[in-house]
Amino acid sequence: MVRNNFATMAAIEIKNLIKSFGPVKAVDGVSFSVEAGSVTGYLGPNGAGKTTTLRCLLGLVTPDSGEALVNGERYVTLPRPVTEVGAVLEATSFHPGRTARNHLRILCTAAGLPDARADEALEQVGLGDAAGKRVLGFSLGMRQRLALASALLGRPRVYILDEPANGLDPAGIEWLRGFLRHLAHDEGAAVLVSSHVLSEVEQTVDNVVIIAKGRLVRQGSLAELTGGGTGSVRVRSAQAADLAPALEAAGGTVERADDGLLRVRGLDAEAIGQVALDRRIVLTEVTQERSDLQKVFLELTEGR
Amino acid sequence: MSLLAGLVKAELRKLFTTRLWWVMLVVALLFVGVGLGVLIAFAGVDQNGAAVPGLDTAQWTELAWASGSSAGIFVMILGVVLMTSEFRYQTITGTFLVTPRRGLVIIAKLVAGLIVGALFALAVLVLQAVTVIPAVMLGGGEFSLSGARVPQISIGILATLALYALFGIGLGALVRNQVAGVVAAIAWTYVIESIFTAIPALHVVGKWLPGGAAQALMSIDVNTGLGQPEWLPAWAGALVLVAWGLLFAGVATATTVRRDIT
Numbered sequence: 209m210v211r212n213n214f215a216t217m218a219a220i221e222i223k224n225l226i227k228s229f230g231p232v233k234a235v236d237g238v239s240f241s242v243e244a245g246s247v248t249g250y251l252g253p254n255g256a257g258k259t260t261t262l263r264c265l266l267g268l269v270t271p272d273s274g275e276a277l278v279n280g281e282r283y284v285t286l287p288r289p290v291t292e293v294g295a296v297l298e299a300t301s302f303h304p305g306r307t308a309r310n311h312l313r314i315l316c317t318a319a320g321l322p323d324a325r326a327d328e329a330l331e332q333v334g335l336g337d338a339a340g341k342r343v344l345g346f347s348l349g350m351r352q353r354l355a356l357a358s359a360l361l362g363r364p365r366v367y368i369l370d371e372p373a374n375g376l377d378p379a380g381i382e383w384l385r386g387f388l389r390h391l392a393h394d395e396g397a398a399v400l401v402s403s404h405v406l407s408e409v410e411q412t413v414d415n416v417v418i419i420a421k422g423r424l425v426r427q428g429s430l431a432e433l434t435g436g437g438t439g440s441v442r443v444r445s446a447q448a449a450d451l452a453p454a455l456e457a458a459g460g461t462v463e464r465a466d467d468g469l470l471r472v473r474g475l476d477a478e479a480i481g482q483v484a485l486d487r488r489i490v491l492t493e494v495t496q497e498r499s500d501l502q503k504v505f506l507e508l509t510e511g512r
Numbered sequence: 513m514s515l516l517a518g519l520v521k522a523e524l525r526k527l528f529t530t531r532l533w534w535v536m537l538v539v540a541l542l543f544v545g546v547g548l549g550v551l552i553a554f555a556g557v558d559q560n561g562a563a564v565p566g567l568d569t570a571q572w573t574e575l576a577w578a579s580g581s582s583a584g585i586f587v588m589i590l591g592v593v594l595m596t597s598e599f600r601y602q603t604i605t606g607t608f609l610v611t612p613r614r615g616l617v618i619i620a621k622l623v624a625g626l627i628v629g630a631l632f633a634l635a636v637l638v639l640q641a642v643t644v645i646p647a648v649m650l651g652g653g654e655f656s657l658s659g660a661r662v663p664q665i666s667i668g669i670l671a672t673l674a675l676y677a678l679f680g681i682g683l684g685a686l687v688r689n690q691v692a693g694v695v696a697a698i699a700w701t702y703v704i705e706s707i708f709t710a711i712p713a714l715h716v717v718g719k720w721l722p723g724g725a726a727q728a729l730m731s732i733d734v735n736t737g738l739g740q741p742e743w744l745p746a747w748a749g750a751l752v753l754v755a756w757g758l759l760f761a762g763v764a765t766a767t768t769v770r771r772d773i774t
Contacts, residue, residue: 268772313525314522317518318518319610358606
């Protein structure tokens with residue numbers, strides 16, 4: 209069988225995907241694609257249809273209509289799927305009585321990979337010391353790492369990860385961010401990672417796809433979604449009228465609101481404080497506003 | 513073909529990397545052992561016309577050698593667990609991610625079930641050999657491996673245990689819930705089958721059930737006081753067993769291949 213031309217083909221392509229469970233339309237006409245060498249965040253509140261989309265993509269759920277393709281093919285027709293796609297699903301779980309190494313070795317056996325890949329993958333996710341331990345005693349974070357190890361077994365070029373940060377501690381999340389960036393930017397893999405917590409993926413992703421109630425609400429690069437801007441700072445002062453021109457003189461962009469509230473861009477809190485000190489102006493509030501992406505995310509998903 | 517061989521090996525590894533298999537093996541051997549002990553203790557004892565033949569008779573050897581088929585329930589439970597634990601622990605997701613051709617996974621599981629059932633049968637036959645042979649010799653009889661239909665009964669046990677593992681896998685795929693599957697297996701073998709195969713008047717139905725067909729395959733027609741059993745001929749018993757096996761294999765495939773894994 210002649211495969212399509214990889215160079216012109218998206219690693220992951222979802223076209224007008226529709227899936228209902230009974231009367232509930234879990235995914236309602238979603239389309240997007242993920243290119244090699246990039247991390248795409250698939251964002252939405254819980255129950256938005258993220259997991260269903262990913263399960264359709266992985267051949268676990270059959271869509272009502274539409275297409276979900278990996279490397280131009282349906283997952284179920286890939287000759288050796290684990291060598292092309294590594295997947296971590298929220299519900300992917302383990303037999304508690306089995307050791308981490310044995311869990312991976314079973315997958316290796318079924319996939320026709322050498323047993324040695326099990327230990328290599330465990331080392332890669334930092335579970336080398338726990339290889340011989342039964343999963344029973346694993347924390348949620350360790351289980352997530354083990355799930356990630358299972359995705360690495362076949363050295364795939366496409367990664368599909370459903371809420372991989374769940375249960376990881378802050379250090380684990382930091383490690384995961386670095387790991388995903390490494391896979392995409394250094395090894396040229398295509399990474400699709402879902403999350404309902406924007407801050408988990410905000411620093412990792414190149415592109416964002418936002419879904420709510422089964423419908424796509426926005427997609428684009430991170431820069432497109434945030435308008436290229438940095439975060440703004442809320443400043444409150446009784447002498448706002450004096451402060452505003454001073455901040456503008458210092459290089460900030462100031463937006464005036466009611467009762468002494470200013471929204472300042474282009475200056476950080478320290479610089480604003482310095483300006484206020486120089487002019488002997490009393491500040492009653494200095495607050496770093498949530499990033500614009502967070503606002504976009506909430507606006508797009510709230511009330512839907 | 514090598515793909516399927518790898519999948520069968522993976523299924524066997526699933527079973528042998530958890531503790532259940534040897535717990536079940538120990539329990540099965542104890543169960544068969546107790547049955548043999550009772551047969552030895554009551555050999556030649558006549559109770560209200562329900563007689564167990566004497567140790568030195570060919571009939572006793574037949575009865576004792578066939579007792580291993582009672583381990584069927586344990587391999588059936590093992591089969592149920594092999595299938596349902598995939599759903600209980602959601603490992604089915606990982607299994608189908610590696611092998612999205614689900615029909616192949618089911619075939620591999622069924623083959624693995626047959627192999628495990630046959631291994632259990634071999635263990636049971638060894639246990640029988642080390643208890644029945646001394647018992648017969650001490651009882652003044654003569655044991656010959658080719659006599660008293662020992663070969664036929666041995667093949668019957670091998671086929672029965674192998675197929676009961678397969679039945680368990682089919683049942684497990686059908687019910688998916690582990691506890692429900694185990695309860696159904698016990699209810700099937702101990703209530704439904706035992707009623708229809710223990711009472712000769714019900715053999716009209718019982719001979720078509722897997723348990724009755726297994727008895728037919730082993731040609732156990734010793735009258736233990738409830739009347740002469742009316743089994744199918746041995747070859748027909750074998751056919752009925754295979755038919756049940758195909759039915760359960762079909763059930764396992766049909767219930768698993770299309771269903772959404774959420």
